Amino acid sequence: MAGTLQRQPTVTPARRLAWRAGAIVTALAITTLFLALSGRDPRLLADLVVRSTVGSRFGLEDLALFLTPLLLTGAAVTVTGRIGVWNIGAEGQFYAGAIGATAIGLFLPGPSWLVLPLMAASGIACGMGWILVPALARAYAGVNEIITTLLLNFVAGLLTTYLAVGPWHDRVTGALASTGRLPVRIPEIWGVVHWGFPIALAIVLGLAWLTTRTSWGYQITVGGANEQAARYAGIPVRARILGVMLLSGGLAALAGMFEVAGTVHRLQGGLANNFGYFGIVVAVLARGSCLNVLPAALLMAFILNAGIVLQTQQLTGSAVLAITGLVLFMIAIADELAHYRPVTVRPVTPRPATRAEVRP
C-alpha cells in the first residue's frame, strides 16, 4: 500500500550527526544561493572565507580568539541545562566578570603573576554575584530563571558602558569611550592567541569529566531528568540548582575576564559582543553534553569569523545573525527529522514471518 513515515523514540548519535551535517550543508547552500542572487560571486566569497578563517595563520588566530569566550559561555549554559535550568544571562555575567577583573587590573598595581589570578578571582566572584539572586529565587522560590537572568543582562551592559564612559573613563587619551589600557595582560602563546584559549579548552574538558564521572554530576543529571525521582533518592536538588547556577555564572564571568585581560585590554561598552547569547546557541547545539561544546563552539566561531570576512566585502553585519539563525533552524529541523524513518504499509503477505527481520 502506501509509504508512510514513522517516528522512532530514540536516535543513534551517528544518525543525528549525519542529519546535522546535512543541515549545515543545506544552510550554507541557501546562504550561497542568496549571495548569488544579490549579485555576488559565491565562489570568490567562499574562497575568501576559507582562506581567512581556517586557511591562514591570521584566520586561525582569529578563530581561536572567538573560540575562547564561546567555549566558556557555551559551557556555562550547558551545565545549567543539565539540571533543567536555562541561564540566559551569560551575557550579563560576562560583563560582570569583565567589570570585576577591570577593577583589580586598573586599581591594584602589582606583578602580573599576582594581579592576573586576582583579576580572575574577582571577575568570577562578580559573575557569581550577578547570578546569585536569580539562582536563589529559582532554587528556593521557583521563580523562572529565564526572565530574571535575561533582564539582568541589560543592567550589566548599561553598567559597563556607564563605568567605561563615566568614573573609569580613560583620562589620558580621552578619545575612547573606554577605560585606559590595563597595565597587565594575559601572555600570548601563539600570535595574538593568549593563554585563555588552552585554559578554556581545559575547563570544558574538566566540566565534561565533572558532569559525567562524579557523584555531583550524577546528582545534577538525575535532578535535571526528574526532580521528583531526585528528591526520592535524597538528592538535595535545591542546593544543586544553586551550585550549578553559581558555577555557570563563574564560567561566563571568566570569559569576560579573558576578553578584557587577553584580547581587548580595556573595559568598553559592547565588550561582550553577544558572546553570552551565542553561548546559548552553542549549548543548544551541544544538547547537554559538555564534550559537544567543543565542536559546537568551533562551528559558532567559524560563523562569527566568516561574518567579519563578509563584512569586509560590504555585506551587512546582520548577515552573521541571519546565517546563525539559518544554521540553527536547519539543525532544529534535522534533529526532529532524524526521528523519522520511512516504512511501507502493505497488506499482510502469505509469509509474514520474514517481515519481522526487516528492521532488527
Add this chain to the structure above:
Amino acid sequence: MTDPRHTQPDAPPPVAPGTPPILQLQGICKYFPGVIANQDVSLDIAPGEIHALLGENGAGKSTLMNVVTGIYQPDGGEIILDGYGQSFAAPQDAIRAGIGMVHQHFKLVPAFTVAENIHLGWRETPFRASAKTLEARTRALSDRFGFSVRPDAIVADLSAGEQQRVEILRVLGRQARLLILDEPTAVLTPAETRDLFRALRAFRAQGNAVILISHKLDEVIDISDRISILRTGRNVGTYRTADCTAAGLATIMVGREIVRRDLRARAPGAAPIATTPVLSLRGATCRDPRGVETLRDVTLDLHGGEILGIAGVAGNGQRELTQVLTGMMPLSAGEILLDGTPAPLADPAAFARSGIGHIPEDRLRSGLAPSLDITDNMALREYDRPPIGRHGLYDRAAAARLASTIVEAAEVRVPDLATPIRNLSGGNQQRLVARREIRIASRVLVAAYPSRGLDIGAIATVLRYLTELRDQGVAVVLVSEDLEELLNVADRIGVLFHGRLMATIDAATADMETIGLLMGGRPAPSGSAHSGGQA
C-alpha cells in the same frame, strides 16, 4: 449473546442479522526494531458488545489499540469499519470515525478546568467559548452519559477516578461509537468501578461497543460479552464470556497453569518474626500545606520477618504513611524510631543508607528518571557508596555492573543498558525498581501498590520478591488496594481511613467484611456477619 445475567434494561440490544461489525481487524502486524508487537491479529467488535482484551504485560494490547486509534500505522493487515476498509493517518481520523480511547495515563491539561479540557481541540466548541457556556455544555454531556463531573473544577485537584470520567466524557462527546478503555479500573476505588461499569452498560445498550483492556479477570468476567486473549502479540482466541472461568482465562493468558500458593507460609529456615521492632511510629501526624491532617496520630511497629499489609481506599493517608516511613516527609507531630532511637529528620538518603527500601506508588514519576538510561536509573540508590561512588566520583563501569546484576535478578530482557528506561514496558520498569529497592532493603521495604498495572505473572513475581525478603528477616510494608492480595501475603493488616490507622488485625483470622467496614470508617463488628463491602 443470550447471557442470562444480562437480561436487565442495560442488556446488549438485539442486533439485526447481517449487521457488519463496528470494527474488524484482519491480520494486523506491527513491528518495532527487534520486537514483534503484533503478528497477524484478527478481531471483530460487534455493535452492542463489551469486548475484553486480556493479556500479560507486553502481550501487545496497547500497541494493537494504538493501531486502531491511528497513533501507529500497521505494518500489515487491514482495519475495516462498518464493512469498509479504513486507514488512519493520524489519531484525528480515528476520532472522526467514532473511535475514542481513554489511556491508562490520562492526557488532560492539569491546570485547566474540566469543562476546558473537554472542549479542548473539539470542532463543536462554540466560537464564543465563555466559561459559563463550556460548563453548561459539560453539564449536559455529563447528564446525558451518566458520568458525573464538576465542570468548574481544576483537573489537577481531581482524584484519578474523577479525571478518568473527564477523559471518558471527552471521548463520548465526540460521538464515539467504539470506546476503548486501557486498564480503566487500575486507579479506581471499588465504588468508582461499579459506577463506571454501570455507565458502560448503558453505553452498550445504545448499540455502541466497548473494548476493555484489563488484567483483572473477575471484572472482565463480570462486565464483558466476549473476551479475546493476546499472547506474545498474537490473538490466541476469542471466547464468549459465558463460557469462561477465571482460572481457564488465566491459563490461556500466560500459556501455563498458575500455581496459587499460600504466600504466608514460611520457607523452611526462614527468619522468625523479630521480637523488637525495627521501625516504629509514635503518634505520627502530618499536615498538608493547607493545614489539613493527612496522617493522624498513627502508632505502629514494624518487625523484621513479617509483612504488614496496609489496606484502605486510595487517598486515606497511604501516600503520607509511605513517605514518612521512607524519610521523604517530615512529621508535624509524633516521632519515628529506627531500632528504638529517633530517626534523622526526613532525609530519604539517610533512610536508604540505613537499609530502608521504597517501591514508590508512581514509579515512572518518582522512582525513575524516564529519559535516563537503565544504568543511571539502577544506580539511583547506590551511586554514593562503593563500588560506584568513591571519593566523590561516579564509576560508570561499576554502575553498569550493578545495573546488569539488577536486570539479571529481575529477569528482564533489555536490548542494551544504555536504553532510556521509558522505552521499557511498565511491568519491566516495576520489576527493575523492585529489585533495586530490595538490594538496599536490609531492614525494611516499603512497597506501595507494587502490583498495580501488572499482569498475573508479574504480580506473582513481585509478591514472591516480598515473601523472600520477609523470609530473610526484613520487615515489609505492603500498601495495596487488593484485599485478596493482602490476605494472601500479609501477616497483619492495618486499615487506614481519613489518615487514621483504624485497627491492625491478624491476617490469618481477618475476613473481607471486617476490613471492608474498617475501610469505610466503621469500627469492626463484634461477631455479626451482615452487610459486607462497605468500602
